[in-house]
Amino acid sequence: MASISSLGIGSGLDLNSLLDQLESAERQQLTPIVQQQKSYLAKISAFGRLENALASFQEAAAKLADAESFQAVKADISGESLAVSADEQAVVGSYDIEVTQMARRYSIASAGLADKTELLGAGSIDFTLGNGESFSVSMDTKDSSLEGIRDAINGADAGVTASIVNDGSGQPYRLVLSSSDTGTEAAITAVNFTGLGGQLSLDAATEVQARNAELTVNGIAIESRGNRVEGAIQGVVLNIDDTGSATLDISRDSEAVQKNVETFVSAYNALQKTLSELTGYNAEAGSAGMLLGNATVRGVETQLRNLMGEAVDGAGFSTLSDLGISLQPDGTLEVDEEALDDALANRLGDLAGFFAGAVDDSEGFASRVDAALTSLLGEGGALENATGGLESSVDGLEERYERTEARIEETIARYRSQFTQLDSLIAQMNSTSSYLTQQFEALSVQLDQ
Incomplete structure (x- = not known):
């Protein structure tokens, strides 16, 4: 809050500087609130990292939980x-x-005309197709040029397309009629011209038969x-x-299945790395992960360890280690390529049963992981509850910050009022002292006379 620049003029004291020091001291009450806010926001961000890693792992598990992925x-x-x-x-x-x-399309061209824009007169063209369907296109005199006829046929969108070619002769412009699709059923089996000045006729020499x-x-x-x-x-x-x-x-396509298994392992290991960074402690640097000791994270870690060690009933394989995927001391997974290759080459059905579920509708390993992660990440899950609590704490601290800041402003306003009164009182006292000094000096002069 700004200080009054004239404060201290009456007393000659540096009251502005004193007021600033008092305000700075009072605002120290806000420092722990800001620090606590930053701590909560950092934890929310850390939970966001954990959520992203869990979501990536779930996506990898979901691919293996889909039985069709093993049928590729x-x-x-x-x-x-x-x-x-x-x-x-x-x-x-x-x-x-x-x-x-x-297969190819049917096509045939008309005899040539000298001018593609010449109006031929009102008329119609009737078509019959190889599938027995028929349709007719009619033209008014104003639309009866070769170009107008072409546009009318194409506009009908009934299985015949029309174009105009120029063969370079004295009467170069020909109307070419083609079936829209290949095959004998789509072929044009009959074309009849009515009206149009009698100038249009088909050139049998240009006919290209449809074929299947x-x-x-x-x-x-x-x-x-x-x-x-x-x-x-x-x-x-x-x-x-x-x-x-x-x-x-x-x-x-065993390569696609292998890629899905390797992606599953990589996603799990990336998740473990994220957990290690968020919950680890560096003794040399004296620094701790943002979620070290957090109960929610400990629960997630415990659930993941239990999931990785569970056995699946009703499948040819029982555990991850049966596939050559072993849990390491640091919590990551390691793949025995030779064992996995053997499973892919010789026991793909058992592999599908283990991850996606056996034929008796038993739950597969990946299906179980997917369901567990859905519970963790879904609405009302452990991560949402944890971040929701932190967000509520941040909101509470924001309100506390505003209340404290308002109280500080009230305190500084009271100090300013008191300093103003002090400044005025000292100014009055200085004025009275000056007056009395003048009077005493005058009296002394009179007495000396």
Whole structure:
């Protein structure tokens, strides 16, 4: 609070400086409140770090808790005639594929016209498609140019697309009609022009017949309307690029499972490192982790240790150590690559049962971890309660700070009032003293005469 600059003029005392010193002394009452606030905020931040580490570990556990993650497959294709994609429904096996014909669209062009903007007159065009469907496009005289007819057909969006080509002849502009999709069912089987000045007709020499894709899979003949073939092989999509031969091998993607297991271990070890930093004590530096001795964190550590050591019933593997994943003295996990590779190569079903749960609906190890972390991190969980209590304490300290600051301001205002009165009183006394001195001096002069 600002001081009155004239304070002390009447008395000649440095009352402004004294008032500032008193205010500084009074405001020392705020220092422990601020320090305590900073301590609580630092703990809230520390809990935030712990929550992020727990969430990352939960995300890794959730992947292993999903039984479908163990059903992932990979597709290896030899040959350049097609590309493939496979999902978890694909069946492990080998397939010989021979593509003898690619699917294509039907197209045909009209005879040429000299001017693509010339109005041909009102009329219509009737189409019939290979699937038996038919539609008609009508044009008014003002929209009957070759360009207008093209736009009307495309605007109908009924399975036929139109474009205009210039063949460079004396009557260069041709209307090209194409089926929107490949295959015989999408082909244009009939086109009838009505009106339009009788100037439009089809040029049979430009006709390109529609075709279905034809291929064999392990000797079984397959026909497809498009070059994207679904259902020929369970869980596999074939995208035909050319005719030719190819061999497709579908196998379990053990690398994806291995990556999920390694991510689980890495996330747990990162969590342990975070816990160590938050709860450790450095004797040489004399510094302690922000959450050292915190009861909530001790509870989290105990729960994690118990989870890592629990056994799973009903699965081929019982504990993490059976997989070659061992708990180290420092609390981290270490992977025996050879043991894990053996489990991935020869006992993938048992591995899935251990992490995601066995076929009898028993709870898997990763499922158990995921559920425990959900309880810790969820609404009303241990971490929310801990941070909620700290946030309430911060709010309480803020109110205490405001009350203390208001009391200090009242105290300084009282000091200022008292100093002002003191300044005035001393000024009056100085004035009276000066007056009396003058009177005595005058009286002394009179007596000397």
